[in-house]
Each structure stands twice: as structure tokens, then as C-alpha cells.
Amino acid sequence: MKTIVCIKYVPDTSEAEVKVNPDGKTVDDAKFSFDINDADNYAVEESVLVKEDKGGEVDVLSIGPKQSEVMIRMAMAKGCDRATRVEDDRIADHDPLMVAKVLAGALKDQEFDLIFTGCWAEDDGHMSTGVALAEYLGINHASMVKKVEVLDGKVKAHRELEGGLMEVVELELPAVLTIQTGINEPRYAPIRGIRQAQKKELNVVNLDDLGLDPSEVGSEASLVVLENLYIPEVESAAEFIEGEADEKAEKLASILVKGGLV
Amino acid sequence: MMMRGMIMTTESQTFTEKYDLLGCIQCGRCTGGCPVTVRADLNVRQFVDDAYDEEKLDELARLAEIWDCTACHTCAVRCPKGLKPLEVLIGLRSLIVESGKVEPTVRDALQSVLLEGNPWEKSRATRQDWMEGLDVRIAEPGEHVKNLFFVCCTNAYDPRVQVTAKNMIKILNKAGVDYAFLPEDESCCGSEVFTIGEEGLFEMIVEDNTEFLNEFSADRIVTLSPHCFTTYRTHFPDLKLPVIHYTQLLDELIEEGKLAWTGELPKKVVYHDPCYLGKQSGVFDEPRRILKSIPGVELLEFDRSRERSLCCEGGGGKMWVESESKKERLAETRIKDAKVLEADIVAAACPFCVLTLEDAMKGLGYEEEMRVAEIMELLGELIED
Numbered sequence: 001m002k003t004i005v006c007i008k009y010v011p012d013t014s015e016a017e018v019k020v021n022p023d024g025k026t027v028d029d030a031k032f033s034f035d036i037n038d039a040d041n042y043a044v045e046e047s048v049l050v051k052e053d054k055g056g057e058v059d060v061l062s063i064g065p066k067q068s069e070v071m072i073r074m075a076m077a078k079g080c081d082r083a084t085r086v087e088d089d090r091i092a093d094h095d096p097l098m099v100a101k102v103l104a105g106a107l108k109d110q111e112f113d114l115i116f117t118g119c120w121a122e123d124d125g126h127m128s129t130g131v132a133l134a135e136y137l138g139i140n141h142a143s144m145v146k147k148v149e150v151l152d153g154k155v156k157a158h159r160e161l162e163g164g165l166m167e168v169v170e171l172e173l174p175a176v177l178t179i180q181t182g183i184n185e186p187r188y189a190p191i192r193g194i195r196q197a198q199k200k201e202l203n204v205v206n207l208d209d210l211g212l213d214p215s216e217v218g219s220e221a222s223l224v225v226l227e228n229l230y231i232p233e234v235e236s237a238a239e240f241i242e243g244e245a246d247e248k249a250e251k252l253a254s255i256l257v258k259g260g261l262v
Numbered sequence: 263m264m265m266r267g268m269i270m271t272t273e274s275q276t277f278t279e280k281y282d283l284l285g286c287i288q289c290g291r292c293t294g295g296c297p298v299t300v301r302a303d304l305n306v307r308q309f310v311d312d313a314y315d316e317e318k319l320d321e322l323a324r325l326a327e328i329w330d331c332t333a334c335h336t337c338a339v340r341c342p343k344g345l346k347p348l349e350v351l352i353g354l355r356s357l358i359v360e361s362g363k364v365e366p367t368v369r370d371a372l373q374s375v376l377l378e379g380n381p382w383e384k385s386r387a388t389r390q391d392w393m394e395g396l397d398v399r400i401a402e403p404g405e406h407v408k409n410l411f412f413v414c415c416t417n418a419y420d421p422r423v424q425v426t427a428k429n430m431i432k433i434l435n436k437a438g439v440d441y442a443f444l445p446e447d448e449s450c451c452g453s454e455v456f457t458i459g460e461e462g463l464f465e466m467i468v469e470d471n472t473e474f475l476n477e478f479s480a481d482r483i484v485t486l487s488p489h490c491f492t493t494y495r496t497h498f499p500d501l502k503l504p505v506i507h508y509t510q511l512l513d514e515l516i517e518e519g520k521l522a523w524t525g526e527l528p529k530k531v532v533y534h535d536p537c538y539l540g541k542q543s544g545v546f547d548e549p550r551r552i553l554k555s556i557p558g559v560e561l562l563e564f565d566r567s568r569e570r571s572l573c574c575e576g577g578g579g580k581m582w583v584e585s586e587s588k589k590e591r592l593a594e595t596r597i598k599d600a601k602v603l604e605a606d607i608v609a610a611a612c613p614f615c616v617l618t619l620e621d622a623m624k625g626l627g628y629e630e631e632m633r634v635a636e637i638m639e640l641l642g643e644l645i646e647d
């Protein structure tokens with residue numbers, strides 16, 4: 001069983017105040033701490049659990065800066081075997097499709113059975129990278145997975161839907177599963193383990209090494225343009241529209257038209 | 263990021279050698295003094311006996327009660343053979359830590375120490391946010407200062423006890439003391455990392471902090487928390503500067519007549535000896551002299567005081583491990599004892615003691631008639647800006 005786990009290095013914005021820089025397109029990250037994306041931490045644990053159960057290997061794949069290597073070493077200390085870190089300024093990393101394209105490119109000559117990603121990244125919260133990755137690779141996927149059962153040539157994925165409803169799907173391998181938090185209890189990476197993980201293979205590559213054309217994963221290829229970032233104003237006004245469904249729809253439509261919103 | 267001192271260590275000692283298990287005469291003084299035996303199944307003497315069998319270690323490590331120890335050190339103080347029975351429990355904890363299968367709260371605290379230099383999952387960049395608006399001097403390597411302050415993660419980040427450091431600055435400025443606080447790259451002293459049993463991380467902290475602190479030129483390091491105080495004194499053999507606790511500095515200033523209190527505090531105050539200040543480091547009288555210097559204060563004593571002081575259960579990593587026992591918490595026992603003494607204020611000189619005792623006091627519903635306070639909190643109210 002060969003598993004790939006995709007992890008992202010993200011800022012923790014729960015403690016420090018989020019401030020937009022004067023350029024209006026970036027956030028002041030001076031006061032943030034950075035760590036593995038929460039859902040990805042569960043994905044790492046799940047990949048190691050699969051390895052412990054079925055044998056095989058786990059490779060880490062991450063696009064991120066040099067500082068993120070501590071996160072990668074921690075994943076290795078937990079049981080992942082080797083890692084690839086892609087670093088290249090030319091990637092339009094605000095666009096999940098471009099990110100997925102790079103991830104897919106990094107995996108194109110590799111054999112694997114499973115790919116785990118987190119179900120979403122806490123920083124930009126698109127919830128689409130994992131699914132897009134499956135699409136680029138032309139393989140099956142299941143999102144929001146809360147339980148994984150690896151079968152012979154297949155995987156049974158339990159997906160948590162709205163309202164806590166569980167859907168169980170069976171997929172042919174290889175497949176991408178986007179892992180939801182709470183699927184397991186991530187273990188601790190002891191320092192001695194991290195030290196030993198320094199010996200494991202970590203390849204740092206750029207787009208050229210991967211044989212990817214920068215113009216296909218850069219801003220010119222991206223359909224997403226980041227116009228402006230701002231902190232939403234907290235407003236307390238809420239209007240409840242009463243009436244039968246068609247009356248409500250009519251009132252709502254007129255509010256939207258009057259407000260110039262449609 | 264704390265990744266500076268990544269070197270390999272060799273483990274050749276057996277468990278029995280490391281903890282001198284053959285030295286134990288099974289006298290039972292350790293268990294006889296252990297405060298948590300009244301509420302948990304922990305029998306430390308039995309662990310000292312059983313751990314001799316190396317094949318049993320994994321089984322012992324899986325027993326939940328190894329996490330009940332608060333690292334109060336009563337057992338070590340009482341042992342006639344100079345053993346540290348609690349360290350056997352810490353050694354067993356480290357077997358669990360090495361497997362990675364610790365409580366999520368413990369995992370997160372340890373990881374936060376590694377990545378951010380504090381166990382509270384706060385960003386390193388915000389470590390000095392508490393200083394905002396204060397006239398505080400920051401130390402620079404090479405620039406000599408008499409008193410170099412180490413603030414402690416808990417004092418730096420926990421809004422309840424930040425007052426300790428803030429009031430300290432007020433007093434230092436007022437008394438014209440030559441001092442500076444360490445810059446933002448001050449990192450956790452590792453007190454709780456050690457007692458949780460993350461040996462590798464603790465070794466790294468000892469190495470990194472020694473290197474960091476040795477860059478500064480000072481007469482001494484002044485710690486605000488007894489946990490940092492005792493940890494630096496006992497586990498940092500290569501630290502060049504002597505380390506004292508703030509109560510020792512203030513006691514000196516009072517002795518030299520450099521501190522004058524404005525107003526008075528006509529209250530009955532009982533002093534709670536923090537385990538890490540009293541029984542572990544022998545500082546008993548300075549905090550008492552400080553309290554006695556306050557006009558109006560009537561200083562009371564607990565029956566269990568000084569070396570026999572009852573642990574508040576805030577140490578030993580217990581901030582991150584919930585006890586399974588539903589029996590009365592020791593902090594509650596302590597507050598009830600204070601109530602019997604009719605104390606108005608329970609004073610402590612440790613952030614963990616303040617947090618646990620205050621929690622217990624509120625839980626018992628004594629908020630109207632009783633107050634738990636850091637000594638610095640009381641002093642801050644008695645000094646003019």
C-alpha cells in the first residue's frame with residue numbers, strides 16, 4: 001500500500017488579530033504562528049494508521065517555504081517515509097486549481113494507491129484542492145472522509161454530510177480522500193523521532209525539476225484574480241421576511257433589486 | 263523556532279541505573295508524604311519497586327496513575343536515600359511520549375513549546391504584547407545589567423497573571439533598580455516539558471536556553487515563576503549566571519529601604535508556599551517578609567506550611583492532564599483550610615498556584631469573602647505610579 005499525503009503550512013489566525021496589509025491583497029503575518037493545517041494533521045495520522053495496518057509506505061507532498069520543513073519532519077517522525085517539498089514563486093497559490101495542478105504534476109510518474117489531503121485549508125478555505133487533484137489525475141475521490149477502510153483494491157470511505165449524516169462509498173484504487181478533522185487522534189511527534197527523521201529523504205524541487213510549464217500554473221493560467229482583501233464589517237441588522245414562499249421570494253427579490261445587488 | 267540544538271544523545275543507562283532504584287530501602291516515606299494519595303491511586307513507592315523489572319516497564323507506563331503525580335517533590339524531599347521517586351514516574355511517562363500516544367492536550371502543549379517556545383499554543387511574536395504601553399527596558403547581549411528578568415510563558419500570555427510582570431515593572435522603575443527584561447526570543451524554561459517526560463525536547467531546551475541566556479551580561483537572572491527558578495537552578499549546569507526568584511530581589515530592596523508602600527492593606531493574609539519555591543528551592547522566608555512589610559497585613563500560617571505545604575496540583579504537567587479522580591481537589595482542600603483560618607487573602611508567588619487556587623476558590627463560591635492573589639498583585643496596589 002503506497003499512500004501520498006498532501007500537507008500545507010498555514011498561519012494560525014485564532015490568536016492574533018488579522019490585519020490586511022496596505023496593498024489590500026496580503027495579510028500581515030508577523031504575529032501569526034505557522035503550523036500544519038489542522039485537517040492535514042489528521043490526514044498524516046490516517047496515512048500512518050493505514051501503513052501500520054496494511055504495511056507499505058507514505059510519502060509527504062507539500063508546496064511551501066523552507067520554514068515548513070519542521071512540519072514535514074514532524075510528519076516523518078510520526079511514520080511517513082519520505083517527502084517532496086515544492087517551492088516556486090511562480091505558482092499562483094491563491095488558486096486551488098493551480099495548486100492541484102502542481103500537486104498532480106509532482107505525482108505524474110509515481111505509483112500510489114491512496115492520496116490523502118485535508119478537506120480544507122484553514123487559511124483560504126476553498127475546500128477544493130483535493131477534489132481538483134483527483135480530477136487532474138483522472139482518479140476517483142471522496143471528500144469529507146471521517147472513516148477509512150482499506151479493502152482489496154478498493155477503499156470504503158465514510159463521508160460526513162450535512163446534518164451529521166454518514167454516506168458510505170466504495171471506490172476503486174487509486175483514489176483521493178479528503179480527510180475531515182476528528183477522523184482519528186493525531187499522535188505527538190517526539191523530538192527524538194524528529195531528530196531521527198532528519199535522516200529521511202526530503203527532496204526540494206521547483207517547477208523546472210518537475211517538468212511543469214510555469215505559464216500553466218501561474219497567474220496567467222489562473223481564472224481567479226485576487227482583487228481585494230478586507231475584514232468584513234460586523235453588522236447587527238437582520239430582516240426576517242414573513243409570508244408564504246412565493247410572497248417571501250417576491251419581497252426578497254424586490255429588496256435585492258432595490259439594493260442594486262442583482 | 264527552536265530547532266537550534268539538534269544533536270543525537272546516547273541512551274546507555276538502564277532504568278534501574280538512571281533512577282538508582284537499587285538505592286531504595288522501601289521505607290515508604292515517599293508514599294507517606296505524597297499529597298495525591300488521598301485522591302488518586304498513585305503509590306509511588308510501588309513504582310520504585312516494580313520498575314526494577316525492565317520487562318514490566320511498558321505495562322507500568324500504561325497505568326493511568328503515573329499522570330496523577332504533580333511533581334511537587336514531596337517524595338524527593340522526604341526520601342532518606344536521596345532518591346527522586348517522582349522521576350521514576352517521569353521516566354515511565356517518557357515511554358508514552360516517545361510512542362506519541364499522549365493526551366491531545368499534552369501533545370499540543372509540547373508541540374507548541376517546540377514551535378513557538380511556549381506551552382500555551384500562542385504565537386512567539388505575541389510574547390511581549392503584555393508590555394504594551396509600559397516603560398520597560400529590554401536587554402541586549404553584551405550590555406551589562408544587574409537584574410535580567412525572565413518573565414515565564416504563563417506570566418507572559420495568561421491574562422490573569424500578566425499583572426505579575428506588569429506590576430514588577432512599576433516597582434522596578436519606582437525603586438530605580440538596574441534591570442532589563444529578556445527580548446522576545448525568550449523561550450520556555452521546560453519545567454513542564456521535563457515533568458511530562460519529553461526528554462528529547464527538554465535536552466534541546468537546556469542546550470538552546472543555556473546558549474541564549476549565556477549571551478547576556480548580568481549579575482543574575484531574576485525569574486518571576488518558581489517553576490523557571492527551580493528548573494534553571496537544577497537542570498542547567500552550564501548556565502553562567504546565578505538565578506534568583508523575584509521574592510528574593512524584593513526582600514533585598516525592602517531590606518535596603520528602597521521600597522515604600524503607599525497606603526495599607528488591613529487584611530488577614532495567609533501565604534501558600536508554592537512547591538517549586540519552597541520545598542524544591544528553599545525559599546520560605548522572603549515572601550513572608552515581603553507580606554509582613556505591608557502596613558496593616560496580619561500574616562497567618564497554614565497548618566501545612568513550608569516544607570509540608572500542600573501542593574495545589576498545578577505542576578507536573580497537570581495543567582494539561584485532567585485527573586480521573588472525582589474526589590476533592592487539593593486546591594479546594596487548601597482554600598477550605600484558608601477559610602477555617604478566616605483569611606481574607608490567600609497569597610502565592612507562582613502563576614500556577616494562583617490559577618489553580620483561584621479556580622478552587624470560585625468553585626467553592628467564596629468569591630465574596632476571599633481573594634486569591636499573586637504577591638505582586640497586592641504590591642502593585644501599594645505603589646504610586
Ligand SMILES: Cc1cc2nc3c(=O)[nH]c(=O)nc-3n(C[C@H](O)[C@H](O)[C@H](O)COP(=O)(O)OP(=O)(O)OC[C@H]3O[C@@H](n4cnc5c(N)ncnc54)[C@H](O)[C@@H]3O)c2cc1C
Pocket residue numbers: 287288289
Ligand atoms: C527501611 C526499613 C524497612 C524495614 N522493614 C521491615 C519490615 O518490613 N518488617 C519488619 O518486621 N521489620 C522491618 N524493619 C525493621 C523494624 O522496623 C525495626 O526492627 C523496628 O522498627 C525497630 O524498632 P525500634 O523500637 O528500635 O525503633 P523504631 O521502630 O524506630 O521505634 C521508634 C518509636 O518507638 C517509640 N519510642 C522509642 N523510644 C521511645 C521513648 N524513649 N519513649 C517513648 N516512645 C519511644 C516511639 O513511638 C518512636 O516513634 C525495617 C527497618 C527499616 C529501617
Ligand code: SF4
Pocket residue numbers: 292295296297298306330331332333334335336337338347348
Ligand atoms: S512528586 Fe509529589 S505527587 Fe508526585 S509522587 Fe512525589 S509526592 Fe507524590
Ligand code: SF4
Pocket residue numbers: 285286287288289290291292293307310337340341342343344345347
Ligand atoms: S522514600 Fe526513598 S527509599 Fe523510601 S521507599 Fe520511597 S524511594 Fe524508596
